[in-house]
Amino acid sequence: MSDRSRPGEKGSQPPRPPAGGGGAKLLLSRLRALMANQAQDPKRLDRVVELIANTMVADVCSIYLRSEDESLLLMATRGLRPEAVGRTRMKENEGLVGLVSTTARPLRLTDAFSHPRFSYRPETGEDPFHSFLGVPILRGGRVLGVLVVQNRTERAYDDEEAEALQTVAMVLAELVAAAADTLSAGLRQTRPVEMTGRTLNEGLATGRVHLYDPVVPPTQLFAADVEEEERRLNEALDALRASIDAMLTRAGPVLFGESRDVLETYRLFAHDPSWEARLVEAVRTGLSAAAAVDRVRREHRARLESARDAMVRERMHDLEDLENRLLRQLSGDNGGREAPPGSILVASRIGPAELLEYRDSGLAGIVLEEAGAGSHAAIVARAIGVPAIGALPGLVTRAEDGDLMIVDGEAGVIHIRPGAEIVTNFHARMALSEQKQAELSLLRDKPAITTDGVEIDLFINAGLSFDLDHLDEVGAKGVGLFRTEFQFMASETMPGLDEQSTFYKSVIERAGDRPVVFRTIDLGGDKIAPFMGRREREENPALGWRALRMALDHPFFFRRQLRALIRASRGKTLRLMFPMVTTVEEFEAARRLLDSEMEWAIKFGRDLPNKLQVGAMVETPSLAFSIDSLKGKADFLSIGTNDLMQFFFAADRDNARLSGRYDILSRAAMRLLLRMRQRADEAELPVTVCGEAAGRPIEALALIALGYRRLSMQSARIAPIKLLVRSVDLSNMAPRVQAALDAGEQSVRKTLLGIADDFGVKI
Ligand code: PEP
Ligand code: MG
Numbered sequence: 001m002s003d004r005s006r007p008g009e010k011g012s013q014p015p016r017p018p019a020g021g022g023g024a025k026l027l028l029s030r031l032r033a034l035m036a037n038q039a040q041d042p043k044r045l046d047r048v049v050e051l052i053a054n055t056m057v058a059d060v061c062s063i064y065l066r067s068e069d070e071s072l073l074l075m076a077t078r079g080l081r082p083e084a085v086g087r088t089r090m091k092e093n094e095g096l097v098g099l100v101s102t103t104a105r106p107l108r109l110t111d112a113f114s115h116p117r118f119s120y121r122p123e124t125g126e127d128p129f130h131s132f133l134g135v136p137i138l139r140g141g142r143v144l145g146v147l148v149v150q151n152r153t154e155r156a157y158d159d160e161e162a163e164a165l166q167t168v169a170m171v172l173a174e175l176v177a178a179a180a181d182t183l184s185a186g187l188r189q190t191r192p193v194e195m196t197g198r199t200l201n202e203g204l205a206t207g208r209v210h211l212y213d214p215v216v217p218p219t220q221l222f223a224a225d226v227e228e229e230e231r232r233l234n235e236a237l238d239a240l241r242a243s244i245d246a247m248l249t250r251a252g253p254v255l256f257g258e259s260r261d262v263l264e265t266y267r268l269f270a271h272d273p274s275w276e277a278r279l280v281e282a283v284r285t286g287l288s289a290a291a292a293v294d295r296v297r298r299e300h301r302a303r304l305e306s307a308r309d310a311m312v313r314e315r316m317h318d319l320e321d322l323e324n325r326l327l328r329q330l331s332g333d334n335g336g337r338e339a340p341p342g343s344i345l346v347a348s349r350i351g352p353a354e355l356l357e358y359r360d361s362g363l364a365g366i367v368l369e370e371a372g373a374g375s376h377a378a379i380v381a382r383a384i385g386v387p388a389i390g391a392l393p394g395l396v397t398r399a400e401d402g403d404l405m406i407v408d409g410e411a412g413v414i415h416i417r418p419g420a421e422i423v424t425n426f427h428a429r430m431a432l433s434e435q436k437q438a439e440l441s442l443l444r445d446k447p448a449i450t451t452d453g454v455e456i457d458l459f460i461n462a463g464l465s466f467d468l469d470h471l472d473e474v475g476a477k478g479v480g481l482f483r484t485e486f487q488f489m490a491s492e493t494m495p496g497l498d499e500q501s502t503f504y505k506s507v508i509e510r511a512g513d514r515p516v517v518f519r520t521i522d523l524g525g526d527k528i529a530p531f532m533g534r535r536e537r538e539e540n541p542a543l544g545w546r547a548l549r550m551a552l553d554h555p556f557f558f559r560r561q562l563r564a565l566i567r568a569s570r571g572k573t574l575r576l577m578f579p580m581v582t583t584v585e586e587f588e589a590a591r592r593l594l595d596s597e598m599e600w601a602i603k604f605g606r607d608l609p610n611k612l613q614v615g616a617m618v619e620t621p622s623l624a625f626s627i628d629s630l631k632g633k634a635d636f637l638s639i640g641t642n643d644l645m646q647f648f649f650a651a652d653r654d655n656a657r658l659s660g661r662y663d664i665l666s667r668a669a670m671r672l673l674l675r676m677r678q679r680a681d682e683a684e685l686p687v688t689v690c691g692e693a694a695g696r697p698i699e700a701l702a703l704i705a706l707g708y709r710r711l712s713m714q715s716a717r718i719a720p721i722k723l724l725v726r727s728v729d730l731s732n733m734a735p736r737v738q739a740a741l742d743a744g745e746q747s748v749r750k751t752l753l754g755i756a757d758d759f760g761v762k763i
Pocket of ligand 1 (some may be wrong): 619640643
C-alpha cells in the first residue's frame with residue numbers, strides 16, 4: 001500500500017488494456033489466480049485493487065464498502081493516501097461514489113471535477129485525478145459498495161473497460177460477502193430496524209428471515225472451459241424459449257384483445273439479441289454460464305431497485321424473471337420451494353403461484369416489499385393463514401437471511417433484528433394473544449346470538465378452495481363472498497371451461513351443506529390477470545373499465561364463466577352475484593346472459609343446478625339508490641363496503657394517505673347504510689354486508705344496530721365478531737345508535753365505544 005507509484009503523468013496517454021473483450025478476460029484470469037492462491041489472505045482487497053490498477057493501467061483503484069449507517073467507507077486503495085483507508089467515509093448521497101451507490105449504475109467521467117456531485121476529500125490526496133469510472137458492487141439487488149478507478153489524465157474509459165470493471169465487481173461481491181466478518185464488521189447488518197407497512201393479514205409472529213430470492217451464488221464463478229460454458233448457456237436459452245413458446249401455444253384463445261401481449265413481450269425479451277449478446281459476452285470474459293446470467297441479472301435487479309418509472313420497472317421485472325428462470329435451468333432446479341418451518345418469508349414481490357408453493361412449509365409470517373392489501377399475494381397470504389405485512393419499501397436491502405424478525409400484524413409493523421426488550425415484550429403479547437385465540441376457538445360451535453336472542457349470520461369471504469377449510473375451524477354459516485377472479489389472477493393463461501368448473505365444484509364440495517355465493521369475475525382496475533396483457537393505462541382504474549363492465553363487453557368469456565358455474569352446481573342451488581353493478585340495466589343484461597346459458601344447458605341436456613339465486617353487489621352509490629328497482633329482478637343483495645365507501649367519499653381505498661380519513665361510522669355513511677337496509681327490506685331482498693367493515697368490531701356493531709343480520713368477513717374475524725355479538729343486547733344498543741344519529745352526531749363511533757364498554761366488550 002505504501003507503494004504509490006503513479007504511472008503516467010498528466011497529459012500523457014497511458015497504455016490501454018488489451019481490446020476485444022480481452023480487458024475483462026485478462027482481469028478475470030488474474031483475479032482468478034489471485035483468489036486461488038490467496039483465498040485466506042486478510043490483505044486480499046489490497047491485492048485486488050493493485051491487480052486492477054495494474055491491469056487497467058489506472059492511477060487509482062479503490063474499494064468502498066457500505067456500512068451499517070449506509071455510508072461508504074474506503075476499505076482499500078491503490079493510489080489514494082493509505083492513511084485514508086478506514087477513515088474516509090462518504091455519506092450515502094455524497095460525492096460521485098455516493099451517486100454510483102444510490103443509482104446502482106456505473107458512472108464514467110472524463111473530468112470528475114466538473115461534475116456537480118464531485119466532493120473533494122483532502123485526506124485522500126485525490127487532487128490530480130481527472131477521469132473517473134465507478135461501478136456498484138452488487139449482490140441480491142443490494143449495493144454492497146463501489147469500485148472505482150481513476151486516472152490523472154482526462155481519459156475516456158470505454159464500454160469495454162466499464163464492462164470489465166463490472167464483472168470484477170461481481171466477483172468482488174462474492175468475495176466480500178464470503179468474508180463479511182473479517183473484511184468489515186459493518187457489512188452484515190446488525191442494527192435493529194423498525195418499519196411500518198400495511199397489514200395484509202392480522203396476527204403476531206416471530207421467526208428467522210427466509211429470503212424468497214436469496215442470492216444463490218453460482219457454485220462455480222469461473223469457466224473451466226469457455227466454449228463448454230457458452231454451449232451450456234445456449235442450451236439453457238433454447239430451453240427457456242421453448243418453454244415460453246409452449247406457454248403461448250397452450251394459451252389458445254385467451255381473454256381480451258391484448259391478452260397475448262404479456263407472453264408475447266416475454267417472448268420478445270427472450271429472443272432479444274442484445275440480451276443474448278450480453279450473456280454471451282459475459283461468458284466469453286471467463287465466467288461460468290450461471291455466473292454470466294447472474295452478472296447480468298444483478299444489473300437489472302439493481303436498476304429495478306432504483307427505477308421510479310413504472311414502465312422501466314416492468315421491463316426490468318420481466319428481464320429479471322427471465323434471468324431467474326434461466327438460472328434455474330442452468331442449475332437444474334425443478335422449481336419446488338420450501339423454507340425452514342417457522343421462518344418469515346421475506347420478498348420484494350412474489351407472484352401468487354410462487355407464494356402458494358410455500359403453503360406447506362410451516363411459515364410463521366410473510367413480509368413483502370411491494371404488495372398492497374388488495375394484491376394477489378395478499379389474498380394468498382390470508383389463505384395460508386399467517387400474519388402478513390406489505391408495502392415496505394427498502395425491506396429486502398435491510399433484512400438478511402437468518403435475521404430475527406418480529407411481525408406485528410396488528411400494528412402493521414416489523415422489527416428486523418429487534419433488541420432484547422422488544423423481543424421480551426412481544427413474546428408476552430404473543431402469549432396473551434394465543435390465550436385469547438384458545439378462548440375464541442371454544443365459540444366455534446356456538447351460534448352468534450345477541451343476549452336478547454337476535455341471531456346474526458356470519459359468513460366467510462374466500463378466494464381459494466383451501467380457504468374453505470376455515471369454514472369448520474371457525475364455525476361459519478357458509479361463504480358470503482367467493483372472489484372468483486383469483487383463479488384468473490393466479491393463472492398464466494385464461495382458465496378454460498373445464499378448469500373453471502372443476503375448481504368451482506371443488507369449492508362447492510368442500511363447503512358441504514353450507515351455501516357458497518360466487519361472485520363473477522371482478523377483474524380490471526388494479527386487479528390484473530397475467531393473460532390480460534398490458535392494457536392501456538387508465539387514468540382512474542377504480543372508476544374504469546372493470547368488473548361487470550368488462551364482463552358485459554366480453555360476453556363470450558363471461559358466458560364461459562357462467563356456464564362453468566352452472567355445470568359445477570349440478571343438482572344444487574347455484575348462488576352467484578355480479579360485482580360493481582352501477583345500473584339496474586347492467587344487472588338485467590348480466591342476468592339475460594345467465595338465463596341464456598341456462599336455456600342452452602337445458603336444451604342440450606347438460607348438468608344443471610336445481611335452483612338459481614342471483615344477487616347484485618351494491619358497491620356504487622348509484623345502485624344504492626336503485627335498490628327498489630331491483631325488486632323482483634334480483635334474489636339478494638350484498639353490500640361491498642370497500643368499494644361503496646371509496647365511491648361515496650371519493651377516496652381511493654388503497655391510498656395510504658387517505659386511509660383513516662373518512663369513516664364509515666360518520667353520520668353521512670350511516671344514513672346511507674340505514675336507508676339501504678330499509679329499501680332492501682321493503683323490496684324483500686335479503687342483504688349481506690361483505691366488505692372489510694363487517695369484520696371490524698365497532699363497525700360490525702354499527703351494522704347490526706342499523707338492522708343488518710348477515711355479515712361476511714375474513715375467516716379470522718369470525719370468532720372475535722361472534723364473541724362481540726354474544727355479548728351485546730340489541731334492544732339496548734340499537735335505540736342508542738339511532739338516538740345518536742337523530743341528535744345529529746357527526747359520528748356514532750363514540751356512542752358505540754360507550755356501548756361496547758357497557759357490555760364489557762374489549763375492542
Ligand atoms: C368490496 O368492495 O367491499 C368487496 C367486498 O369487494 P372487493 O373488496 O373484492 O372489491
Ligand atoms: Mg368490490
